[in-house]
Amino acid sequence: MSIDNLNWKILECLQQNARMSNAEIGRQVGVSSPAVSERIKKMEDCGIIQHYHTTVSPFEAGYQLKALITIRAFMGMLKPFLEKVKTYDEVINCYRITGNENIVMEVVLKNQKHLETFIDQLIVYGETKTQIVLSHVIKHNPVKPLK
Structure with a gap:
């Protein structure tokens, strides 16, 4: 399926607010609510739209730290990891990933002690x-049309 200008406009709306109604999207892009619904369904079916979430x-949920952790796996340890x-x-x-490391993870942690314990679990890999x-x-940042 190719993504035409109208589909990109619909995708823009959904990326700004995935809960936006089809009627509101239709008003913004200039088509009817059923036309929006049909286009969204087609984009879901072919995998262009993959998830709503x-x-x-994490901070409001009680986590104090967010970190990026990279791992350069030991020989034979990548698949188990x-x-x-x-x-x-x-x-x-x-x-x-490519490069010197094999993995990059984004993690959320309660505190520094939690980070230390988590790293201790990783270093075997x-x-x-x-x-x-x-x-x-x-x-x-939203995905935009290719230029």
Whole structure:
């Protein structure tokens, strides 16, 4: 499925507010609510729209730290780690990457002691590096049309 200008306008609306009604989207993009609904359904069916979710503030939920942790896996430890990482509640995003490290994770933690305990669990899989997140510069920037 190709994404035409109208679909991009609908996607823009949904990326700003996934709870926006089809009627409101239709008013903003200049088509009927049923036309918006049909286009959204087609984009969901072909995988352009993948999920709708709620973003929770880790800090308001009681976490004091957010960190990025990279791992350079030991020989033979990458595949076991890729299975184990799915069980860690602290990990909110995990990417397999190129370069010197194999993995980068975004984690939320209660405090420094929690960070230390978490790193102790990781070091059996490889060398870790940790950066504490101070603030977001860009947060949930929308995907835009290719130029």
